[in-house]
Amino acid sequence: MRIGIIGMGNVGGALGRRWAAAGHQVVFGLRNPGDANSQDEAKALKAAVAAIPQAVAGAEVVVLAVPWPVALPTVTSLAGELKGKVLLDCTNPLTADLSGLVLGTTTSAGEEVAKAAPGARVVKIFNTTGSPNMAAAPYDGTPLTMLYAGDDAAAKQTAAGLARALGFDPVDAGPLLVARVLEPFGLAWITLAVRQKLGTDFHFQIVRKPAK
Amino acid sequence: MRIGIIGMGNVGGALGRRWAAAGHQVVFGLRNPGDANSQDEAKALKAAVAAIPQAVAGAEVVVLAVPWPVALPTVTSLAGELKGKVLLDCTNPLTADLSGLVLGTTTSAGEEVAKAAPGARVVKIFNTTGSPNMAAAPYDGTPLTMLYAGDDAAAKQTAAGLARALGFDPVDAGPLLVARVLEPFGLAWITLAVRQKLGTDFHFQIVRKPAK
Numbered sequence: 001m002r003i004g005i006i007g008m009g010n011v012g013g014a015l016g017r018r019w020a021a022a023g024h025q026v027v028f029g030l031r032n033p034g035d036a037n038s039q040d041e042a043k044a045l046k047a048a049v050a051a052i053p054q055a056v057a058g059a060e061v062v063v064l065a066v067p068w069p070v071a072l073p074t075v076t077s078l079a080g081e082l083k084g085k086v087l088l089d090c091t092n093p094l095t096a097d098l099s100g101l102v103l104g105t106t107t108s109a110g111e112e113v114a115k116a117a118p119g120a121r122v123v124k125i126f127n128t129t130g131s132p133n134m135a136a137a138p139y140d141g142t143p144l145t146m147l148y149a150g151d152d153a154a155a156k157q158t159a160a161g162l163a164r165a166l167g168f169d170p171v172d173a174g175p176l177l178v179a180r181v182l183e184p185f186g187l188a189w190i191t192l193a194v195r196q197k198l199g200t201d202f203h204f205q206i207v208r209k210p211a212k
Numbered sequence: 213m214r215i216g217i218i219g220m221g222n223v224g225g226a227l228g229r230r231w232a233a234a235g236h237q238v239v240f241g242l243r244n245p246g247d248a249n250s251q252d253e254a255k256a257l258k259a260a261v262a263a264i265p266q267a268v269a270g271a272e273v274v275v276l277a278v279p280w281p282v283a284l285p286t287v288t289s290l291a292g293e294l295k296g297k298v299l300l301d302c303t304n305p306l307t308a309d310l311s312g313l314v315l316g317t318t319t320s321a322g323e324e325v326a327k328a329a330p331g332a333r334v335v336k337i338f339n340t341t342g343s344p345n346m347a348a349a350p351y352d353g354t355p356l357t358m359l360y361a362g363d364d365a366a367a368k369q370t371a372a373g374l375a376r377a378l379g380f381d382p383v384d385a386g387p388l389l390v391a392r393v394l395e396p397f398g399l400a401w402i403t404l405a406v407r408q409k410l411g412t413d414f415h416f417q418i419v420r421k422p423a424k
Contacts, residue, residue, distance in 0.1 A: 083331035119295035184396035
């Protein structure tokens with residue numbers, strides 16, 4: 001398959017290297033395709049480089065793998081070329097300090113609850129999996145990941161202990177602001193369980209890369 | 213520990229049953245604590261029932277486990293009582309049809325990319341894990357979960373095939389609207405990896421409940 005990857009950073013590079021190794025024809029679309037370093041890098045990945053419009057024009061599948069600040073301008077400039085193409089969007093609209101999304105998220109239930117209960121030591125927890133897993137944890141002795149977030153360290157310790165008591169492996173995800181990601185994470189579970197009909201007998205578990 | 217759980221639905225009930233079984237003292241705070249069915253149910257869970265303010269007043273830890281539409285009014289009515297308490301917020305501000313969050317999410321990079329490229333067949337994919345996993349998948353022969361979303365069935369099949377080629381197990385999360393949950397999901401990975409310093413050698417994997 002002819003794959004055009006816009007961007008040759010961490011994501012684009014990793015994808016391109018492996019698709020090329022698997023026999024696909026990979027072309028990286030770059031703003032400066034004449035740059036010698038980029039050409040060397042692409043060569044090492046067994047891929048070609050081209051100007052972005054050329055990389056897109058020759059591709060069956062286009063992969064958008066650039067930082068968010070340049071993503072929309074890039075796509076807009078190509079809109080005609082992309083008509084009918086399969087476009088894989090790998091972007092996340094991150095703030096520069098990675099603390100949030102610059103687009104689409106504005107608050108969370110956790111933060112609103114904290115505002116509504118001044119002085120309460122709020123911890124966001126038990127919202128990222130379904131209630132059947134609150135009964136079923138652990139799975140075959142393996143504690144299930146339970147993400148939590150809050151601004152009060154002692155309250156978080158209490159919450160973590162109560163999760164551990166139910167067969168969960170509590171994982172500190174940071175300040176209460178992170179409820180903005182934990183609530184959509186909960187909805188991801190619900191979406192798969194209910195709308196995509198996977199049922200409720202699954203969990204999003206942190207697994208570790210095996211040692212070599 | 214004395215635990216007051218506001219709400220005795222799926223989540224509150226599951227948590228309360230197990231904490232009570234583990235020896236904690238659980239009181240469900242209900243709007244109608246005199247209701248005979250609720251009293252029977254609480255008894256079966258080895259817990260007590262009380263009016264919400266009483267359940268909160270006697271508790272060391274308060275658990276908010278009511279549907280979002282009543283969560284803020286409930287908390288607001290209790291604000292004085294909650295001062296200094298550990299408050300575990302288990303809510304997700306879901307729309308009635310479970311298609312989204314009524315609070316905090318308004319759009320996504322995926323949807324904006326689709327708007328900027330009219331006619332392109334956009335699939336949101338390869339945004340929910342780090343680039344090291346795009347190189348490392350599978351883990352010890354186990355394909356890694358790759359969530360994706362889009363509105364074009366054939367484009368999604370192409371995307372899924374390209375994920376499979378890299379050692380991923382592609383999982384259809386629904387229409388492109390679901391990019392609103394996949395992008396915060398991606399940020400959850402980034403948050404743990406970078407801000408919470410877990411490093412990049414982990415993945416959120418769908419694991420299945422073992423058969424009995």
